[in-house]
Amino acid sequence: MRRIHALPPELVNQIAAGEVIERPASVVKELVENSIDAGARRVEVDIEDGGARLIRVRDDGGGIEPDDLPLAITSHATSKIASFDDLERVGTLGFRGEALPSIASVSRFALMSRTAGGDAAWRIEVDGGRPLLPKPAQHPVGTVVEVRDLFYNVPARRKFLRAERTEFGYIDELIKSIALARAEVEFRLANNGKPLRLLRPAHGEADIQRRIGDVLGGDFVERSLRVDHAGAGLRLHGWVGLPTASRSQADQQYFHVNGRLVRDRLVAHAVRQAYADVLFHGRHPAFVLFLELDPALVDVNVHPAKHEVRFRESRLVHDFLYRTLDEALSGTRAGSAVAAAPAAAPAALPAWPVYRQQGGLGLGTREPLADYAALLGAPARGSMAPAIAPGTDAAGEYRAEGTAPQEAGEVPPLGFALAQLHGVYILAENAQGLVLVDMHAAHERITYEKLKLAQAGEGIRAQQLLVPLTLALSEREAAAVEEHAERFAVLGFDVVRSGPQGAVVRRVPMLLEGSDVQQLVRDVIADFVAQGSSRRIEEAGNELLATMACHGSVRANRRLSLPEMNALLREMERTERSGQCNHGRPTTVQLGMAELDRLFLRGR
Incomplete structure (x- = not known):
């Protein structure tokens, strides 16, 4: 030397x-x-x-x-x-x-x-x-x-x-x-x-949208949601792409912290979780987001090229990003925003899950309902069956019996059902033109959201394990178990530290019976260590609810009456994330009159 x-x-x-x-x-x-x-x-x-x-x-x-x-x-x-x-x-x-x-x-x-x-x-x-x-x-x-x-x-x-x-x-x-x-x-x-x-300076909202169009394409803003939310000393604003505008690569993801473009794992994790329920497998969301916070709360001196940052309150930032984006995406109802739906909507689907269970939504004997008519319940068998009568209002629109006629120009976002195609698609007419609806995908989303609401209202039911699970952990992981014991309890788990490098699982949520609980707990602990938070337990439970919703939803080749189709359309307009099914596939497609005219060369 x-x-x-x-x-x-x-x-x-x-x-x-x-x-x-x-x-x-x-x-x-x-x-x-x-x-x-x-x-x-x-x-x-x-x-x-x-x-x-x-x-x-x-x-x-x-x-x-x-x-x-x-x-x-x-x-x-x-x-x-x-x-x-x-x-x-x-x-x-x-x-x-x-x-x-x-x-x-x-x-x-x-x-x-x-x-x-x-x-x-x-x-x-x-x-x-x-x-x-x-x-x-x-x-x-x-x-x-x-x-x-x-x-x-x-x-x-x-x-x-x-x-x-x-x-x-x-x-x-x-x-x-x-x-x-x-x-x-x-x-x-x-x-x-x-x-x-050449990118001209932008000074107003219209100019900024023009610049975004110059950079990412003219339809990016049209296929995105505007986000602007502040709280806890943080502000997130920008545009997040609709789930139906997802991409095969993560090539349109721009996240800026106090004006600095960063690639941050915590940010990526929060965004991925927000899109978990609405994105098709293998697809990536597009977004242009700006996070503003006190410069003292972010360390930009952790990478020579300044590609990465470190947040001093990482858990707060993660939860703020996730909740803001999740709330924005939850409003992606089919057709349009909730405010556009008519005040007096036709009779809707019932608010009960598609599976009857003994003991609520926890473990029990699951008995699938007989068919879609049973799901619709009494209204489908009684007053709603003859509810649609041709030409019953001045506008010549179909409407459900017992509902107020639509005012002039007031048409629901998804319009009114006209027919069913091959037992798979619903054809409806709205103010813009023709709406095509995948009835199974749409009903699957409706059912899934109802199951989640029912589960949340009932709380997470848990059961004691006859033989507690023993986990061998690192000291850091064991410390995370001790630190987040209360959060485990809220999620239905009883996990306690059993030594410098161990933990014991005594109780688990009933909804997760049959899953690999040991691996799930390890993954949750890893999230707590890395991110300070975790949604793996909720996601694992949601996977089961999604499976239940899929099997309990109306199937292809199931013939529906006009009242049933209109009830499904009205429920879609009120259901969060109804623009996509549980797997991220679109539930509706809008064909405007201009598009239809082009198909038939009208006006040429």
């Missing part, structure tokens, strides 16, 4: 570059964030050869004083923090002061800047990691940074660069993500001298 010695500054910067600069997009990220921190309202990015040959970032920000130019390319020199208190409340995108010297150490680097009060601009270059003296130059107020021949002096790193198109794709994606968070800033992106992206 050699004697301990200080590393040369050039080698220190190259080591830092290995942490900060993964590819050309990393350079663009650091430079654009510096521009935004400098108050820029216009940022121009020019790329050549995927960033390997040239990266130029120009802005109209506040600029750098001539005397500060040498400091700007010195390690850990910054204008953004001055004390530990500043580090505890970071309000800028960059703050460490290592980005520019790291970039300059692995490229041919030049920086030119002019302040508002300066008579001229000044330019400084770095040659082989050594800065040259600043020189006067011509440039408007603002800063331009040129990075040429990236990794020219680190051949091993340059070999790992991907194809030009791939590297530019990363840069384009980065600009889009920053543009979503900084709607007030204009962004221009050019590749090999050709302008490719």
Whole structure:
């Protein structure tokens, strides 16, 4: 071993570059964030050869004083923090002061800047990691940074660069993500001298939606839910995609914390749980979300490239995200929002579950109801059977007997049933045109939500185990059992710590009989350790309820009368998440008159 010695500054910067600069997009990220921190309202990015040959970032920000130019390319020199208190409340995108010297150490680097009060601009270059003296130059107020021949002096790193198109794709994606968070800033992106992206500044809601459409496609906002909720010192706002607008890849997921794009496991977990009941298997939601909180409550200094953050109240943040998104998604009723449903709706499906059980919704002998007529109960066998009579109101619409006629122009979101197709689909007419309903999928969701409500009202029933389960755990897991014992009890479990590295399960929810309780408890403990919370028990119970709902719902080839079909439509309009079945499949499809006209070439 050699004697301990200080590393040369050039080698220190190259080591830092290995942490900060993964590819050309990393350079663009650091430079654009510096521009935004400098108050820029216009940022121009020019790329050549995927960033390997040239990266130029120009802005109209506040600029750098001539005397500060040498400091700007010195390690850990910054204008953004001055004390530990500043580090505890970071309000800028960059703050460490290592980005520019790291970039300059692995490229041919030049920086030119002019302040508002300066008579001229000044330019400084770095040659082989050594800065040259600043020189006067011509440039408007603002800063331009040129990075040429990236990794020219680190051949091993340059070999790992991907194809030009791939590297530019990363840069384009980065600009889009920053543009979503900084709607007030204009962004221009050019590749090999050709302008490719121009994002005008947005100052109002309409402009912001236009920018989102420019970045993610014109129909993103139309197929999303607007979210804006505040509480407990947190605010979450943005857009979450409808379950029916899910994607095969997680390529449209943008989550910003105080304006900083992050990839956080806690956030991903909360979002995944919120979509658990409405997303089809293997599909991914799309969203653009912004979380705002006190900078003192989030640590952005946990990753050199600032991709990750650490929340000081992780459980609070997780629960806030989950509940906000779950509440938004619970309003995805078929047809439209609840407010659009008519006040006087036709007779609806009953509020009892499709399985009669001895002893409530806990364990017991399950006896499936005979058929759909039995599910409808007395109304289906009595007054509701002849409830629909053709042409009974002035508008010529079908309506249920005993309900008020619809006012002029007042039509339920899902309209009124016309017929049944092959015993599978309900055809209905609403104000927009034709509605197709998968009757089994729709009834499955209705039944599932009723079962969940009944279960919640009854509480979680539990049973003692004849032979308690003994779990061997790590000390950290055993401590989590002790810490969250009360939360286990609320969920129907009696789990107690039995030693430094053990726990005993004495009672389990009756609804989970037959499942792998030991593995479930281990998974819940793991969630408590990692996230501070867990919904695995509720999800396991919901899986059983979903199976019950599926088997108890009306089947294909079951002929329904018009009263039965209309009752199903009205119940869909009142049921949360009725736009999708329990497996995430859509329950309805709307075909507007314009679409139908196009099918038949009308008006051409």
